[in-house]
Amino acid sequence: MIEVRDLQVRYGERTVARVPELDVREGECVAIVGESGSGKSTTLLSLLGLTEGAHVSGHVRVCGVDVLQAAPRRLREIRGARVALVMQSPQAALSPATRLGTLMRRALKLHGVGGGRIEQVMRDAMETVMLEHRILRRYPHEISGGQAQRFAIALAIALGAEVILADEPTSALDVTVQAEVVGVLRRLREERGLALLLVSHDLALVSTIADRVLVMKDGEVVEAGEAAVVLAEPSHPYTRELLEALP
Template sequence: MTGLRVRGLRVSFGASVVVDGVDLDVAPGECLAIVGESGAGKTLAARALLGLTPADAVVTADELEVDGVDARTLGERGWRRMRGARVALVSQDALVSLDPLRRIGAEVAEPLRLHEPGMRRAARRARVHDLLADVALPEPRRRARQYPHELSGGQRQRALIASALAAEPAILIADEPTTALDATVQARVLDLLRGIADGGVAVVLISHDLAAVRRVADRIAVMREGGFVETGTAADVLGDPRHPYTRALVDAARHEPRAVSTADGPPAVTVRHVSKTFDRPAVRDVSLEVPAGRTLAVVGESGSGKTTLARMIVGATRPDAGEVRIGGVEWGSGHDAALRRRVQFVHQNPLGAFDPRWSVGRSLREALAAGGVPRAERPAAVAALLAEVGLDPGLARRRPAQLSGGQRQRAAIARALAPAPDILVLDEPVSALDPTVRERVLALLHRLQQERGLTMLFVSHDLDVVASVADEVVVMQDGAVVEAGATAAVFAVPQHPFTRELLAAR
């Protein structure tokens, strides 16, 4: 295995140059991380190393050597022989990348069928089981028979890695492989990638998460506007960044602990002995209070019950037992219409939460109508809401897909503010955002809380973010609260083993 060598990589669309003059080397056994914000060109550069750029892209390079093969003149047939066998891809969204109609075993076996057609079926099946075991997927024989939707997010990502490794490629390109995964699951996937590199594979990690990069990378290349602005060892780039853009990224990943709020009003949210069961118990006997004007964070792994609890607090899901009160008024007591104006929900994925056919302005006008704002006053109110969250009122004419990720999240917050709520419930509101964009959104939320006196319930798996935004924290595992208290105290001296595991995975 000879790894990867690239000189002068350039990707353009007509007169627009998106990747310009990129040089990189990745040796067997090494992990290079390419970091930068959305639109920097990271993913397009990585796709060029796999021959997967869009049809209208023009790719040129002075050198493009993939595991000893000059890939500059390869056509689609040549790239098909390369992909999987010499260079493989692990995508960001395993649920999209895995065929929902195929079992996991068939997905992992696909590269073996393509690149080792002489392998017998029994040997292929045994190899699939070994691969699933190698990526630490529990019960590999059972998982091989399951469909992607039957696996958790971390399990799907491991299955995708197993599929990428099936034909023993020399180079593995992982494009944002841990985005939106819980802290402990993310740590396991990153440790797996580090182990793959230590086993002799050249690994290229594409990420905007500097904490993830710190854990796994030997070297870092910082990308901005299509080119590298800084390269070096992980310790040098993260510990002593030289370029102003790198310093901005590193600073955005450092969260200062939040000063505890002095707000000491009556409870804005009261949850008493709440339980909810679907096919299994999702929330089990949970109780909590959020004083008015304060922020409570709910943390835990996927499946711990965080989102179900949040949905019960906003009245979208009714508990099987217990009660949820908003300002002392219980859901289901005949005042639900009024309560829905008082508590609003901000989704993790605003692109999925907005109607793609509607302009942002129309979505905001609908929310204002639900809040009782007269029709004649709505255009001015839309402009005021957008200005309040730091957006140009002219963006009201655009559809959600025409906004950046940070702009969409701000628009989602504006829509939640339209009915003038007392309480915001935010479900992973910054998990998929770039570091600097994330910091701007967090600063916006802090300002809005101060100006409007908002109470916030913040659902997140990012413990560094939680440390900077929350007054109190609740830790959930398997539907139950296992630890609760002031954020600083819980993080400094965690009492429960699961809390200690979460904090160790930061």
């Protein structure tokens, strides 16, 4: 679902992210971990051609589309419909003057979902993420952070996304709500074969959901491998420092 080779993201003369290899298969979760400023989010955004002002080179294929060579129109076709981006603070990405239901209907129409099917598609997506349908009548500021995250995931489901790119999806949530969001993502992987690329600094969270882990520091991948191995027997000093920093 995601295939990356020799990815480099540069602003001017400065390289802010360098990823030699990254693959995410159907039904798999790969996590990118590291401290703030390590290049995690930049790597994530580059997979959808969203690093404005940057020079991006290498080989990047997402759902079979060559992201670095595709025309803007082709990228717009896969964004949302096949690949969904769930941001750290989804409420900030939602129009505060528009009800959630209106936002979802608008997105579905833009991606070709027929008018007669829209209401049922919306209802099914909300049930999948365990949100009541009546929430769609609310504005973004009228729901909690956990509900906003699940709404963002519901929107991805409604659009039929095969890949979710999640940037710190639980960092602003309390432990109970974190567990709910992670549970939804885990169930989608198992039931729908959804591919998940997760960016996080929370190694405890990563250990519960990720199959493989990439550790980044100063824009470089310093360690990569199976999550159980990297988190239990890290080979790089930086990974050991991250683990030792956990309470």
